[in-house]
Amino acid sequence: MPSFRSKSQDDSQYPPLARVPRHIGIIMDGNGRWARARGLPRSAGHRAGTENLRRILRAAVEFGVPILTIYAFSTENWGRPESEVTALLTILERVIDQELAELHAEGVCLRHVGKLDRLPSRLQEKILSAIELTKNNQRLLLNVALDYGGRAELIEAVRRIIADGIPAEQVDDELISRYLYTAGLPDPDLIIRTSGEMRISNFLIWQGAYAEFYVTPALWPDFDKDEFYKALMDYSQRERRFGLIHNQGG
Numbered sequence: 001m002p003s004f005r006s007k008s009q010d011d012s013q014y015p016p017l018a019r020v021p022r023h024i025g026i027i028m029d030g031n032g033r034w035a036r037a038r039g040l041p042r043s044a045g046h047r048a049g050t051e052n053l054r055r056i057l058r059a060a061v062e063f064g065v066p067i068l069t070i071y072a073f074s075t076e077n078w079g080r081p082e083s084e085v086t087a088l089l090t091i092l093e094r095v096i097d098q099e100l101a102e103l104h105a106e107g108v109c110l111r112h113v114g115k116l117d118r119l120p121s122r123l124q125e126k127i128l129s130a131i132e133l134t135k136n137n138q139r140l141l142l143n144v145a146l147d148y149g150g151r152a153e154l155i156e157a158v159r160r161i162i163a164d165g166i167p168a169e170q171v172d173d174e175l176i177s178r179y180l181y182t183a184g185l186p187d188p189d190l191i192i193r194t195s196g197e198m199r200i201s202n203f204l205i206w207q208g209a210y211a212e213f214y215v216t217p218a219l220w221p222d223f224d225k226d227e228f229y230k231a232l233m234d235y236s237q238r239e240r241r242f243g244l245i246h247n248q249g250g
Contacts, residue, residue, distance in 0.1 A: 014063070014229050019236040021189035023067040024060070025204050025211065028053075030195030030219030043087035048221035050095055057108065059225040060140060063232055067141045067185060069113060071203050075149030078118070089123060092146065096126045100133065107139025113181040114148030143182065150205030153181055182207055190235045192228075194220045212238055 028049055035045030053070065060068055072092065078085060103110065110130050119127070127146070157179035161171060177183065187207045191200070196217040200208065214231045216223065 017063065017232055017236045020064045020232065021235055022065075023069065023186050023188045023190075024065055025069045025071070025188040025191040025208060026056070027071045027191065027193040027201060027203055028220040028223075029193060029197055029201075031221060033195065034219040034221045042084055043091070045221065046088050046091050050091055052221050052223065054099075055224055056228055057103075057140065057142065059228045061106075062225075063229065065140075065232075067143070069143035069145060069182070069188065069204065071145045071148070071201070073114075073146045073148070074202060075115075075147060075152050076202065078147075089120060093120075093123050093126060096123075096130055100130050103142075104134050104137065107137045108134060109137040109139075109141045110134045111141065111143045113143045113145040115152070116147070118147055141185075143185075145203070148181070148203075150200075150202045154206060176206065180206060187211065189240075190214060190231070192216070192231050194218055194223045210240075212240065 031045035031049040032042045033045070034048060035042050038044075057068070073088060077088070112127050112131060116124050116127065154176075157176055160179050161175070166175065177187075182204075187209070188204060188211045190213075191204065191208050191211045192214045193200075194216055196215060198215060204211070212235055214234055216227060216231065218227050
């Protein structure tokens with residue numbers, strides 16, 4: 001993976017942004033369609049999408065985004081053909097093998113968002129090792145949503161709250177947030193979806209309640225630095241109200 005370090009932006013084609021999201025979620029959609037348009041198997045699209053992640057990580061660092069959460073594999077993806085599921089999990093394992101050392105050297109902190117117990121045991125071990133290795137890095141926090149679903153996350157949070165014996169009257173927004181996979185992190189300011197689909201697909205449904213949404217027709221393997229900057233520029237020009245009216249939301 002090429003270094004995240006980039007030249008000065010004094011002569012950059014990307015003007016400074018008025019406002020940069022602290023936390024961005026990305027629904028990386030369109031790998032299959034990208035492959036089909038080229039007469040390739042779906043696994044080739046997933047590999048191309050994984051390669052593209054390198055560009056977006058570098059762009060996030062350059063543009064000053066501190067937290068990314070990427071939707072890598074949903075709870076519903078288990079219902080896809082077994083061959084595709086196996087290929088996708090194999091690609092994810094290979095990414096850890098090939099990229100972990102460079103990610104660590106570049107200061108990326110890796111976190112897993114979702115369940116681990118249904119993943120192959122070898123992949124579980126590699127994920128846990130990657131988390132432990134990078135836990136003190138502070139340049140970019142990368143949450144990988146793997147075997148993740150927003151509804152399943154909420155169900156698990158409620159079950160843990162009940163198991164901990166917390167009285168009903170103490171349950172509020174802050175408490176539930178502490179029981180989610182993203183505990184301790186700010187909610188996403190911006191959620192990007194590639195491929196033009198206009199749905200959230202069970203991604204960060206609690207955390208994204210007041211996130212700004214940006215949908216682009218670009219398929220994920222084609223969502224490059226220029227496309228990412230367009231999303232950030234669009235976000236920087238929006239007025240966030242959080243359910244309030246003009247001049248109330250700050």
